[in-house]
Amino acid sequence: MPDADTPSRRGLVILYTGNGKGKTTAALGLVMRAWGHGLRCCVIQFIKSERGRWGETRAAERMGIAWHALGAGFTWQSENLEHDRARAQEGWTLAQTEILSGNHDLIVLDEFTYPLRYGWLDAGEVVAWLRDHRPPEMHLVITGRDAVDELMALSDLVTEMCAIKHPYDTGLAAQRGIEF
Ligand code: ATP
Numbered sequence: 128m129p130d131a132d133t134p135s136r137r138g139l140v141i142l143y144t145g146n147g148k149g150k151t152t153a154a155l156g157l158v159m160r161a162w163g164h165g166l167r168c169c170v171i172q173f174i175k176s177e178r179g180r181w182g183e184t185r186a187a188e189r190m191g192i193a194w195h196a197l198g199a200g201f202t203w204q205s206e207n208l209e210h211d212r213a214r215a216q217e218g219w220t221l222a223q224t225e226i227l228s229g230n231h232d233l234i235v236l237d238e239f240t241y242p243l244r245y246g247w248l249d250a251g252e253v254v255a256w257l258r259d260h261r262p263p264e265m266h267l268v269i270t271g272r273d274a275v276d277e278l279m280a281l282s283d284l285v286t287e288m289c290a291i292k293h294p295y296d297t298g299l300a301a302q303r304g305i306e307f
């Protein structure tokens with residue numbers, strides 16, 4: 128197994144998409160793996176509530192992982208498109224700042240597929256910016272359903288989570304430590 132100082136280190140763009148559960152979990156699993164090697168990690172959540180005290184935010188606090196949540200500011204309603212656009216732009220500006228900061232070896236953009244899919248951000252511009260500005264050694268992990276083609280093309284690794292069964296289908300409640 129190569130160690131953390133392997134000379135062939137190159138940043139990857141990793142995309143977890145699809146309808147099955149496990150996209151955010153997979154991204155956070157990578158954060159844990161990277162953190163264990165001393166990589167500096169940052170998570171930016173585009174959709175989750177900023178007030179959430181999820182298991183993962185508690186863990187991140189203890190691990191000293193930079194964590195930003197944009198909150199549940201999206202309305203998902205066409206009459207509030209301008210609001211959603213402004214909110215998405217705020218998040219994207221933050222992401223750009225963190226990507227350029229030199230402070231992180233791995234950045235997660237959680238649920239970032241939605242601003243691109245719903246046109247709150249221009250997918251072509253965002254992907255072109257990432258292609259031109261992402262530091263070559265920095266890993267970027269993106270999650271969310273319905274990834275647009277531009278994002279698929281940019282990514283080095285794309286995994287589509289396929290929904291086979293989910294406990295919600297049979298009315299089971301969300302379980303602490305599994306869902307939050
Ligand atoms: P997780 O955060 O658990 O890794 P995810 O990131 O793959 O899930 P999201 O699309 O972000 O999934 O949706 C978040 C919530 O929706 C989770 O509580 C998850 O359990 C639930 N969910 C995901 N996939 C399904 C599904 N196929 N059926 C029902 N609920 C689902």
Ligand code: MG
Nearest residue numbers: 150151238270
């Ligand atoms: Mg998710």
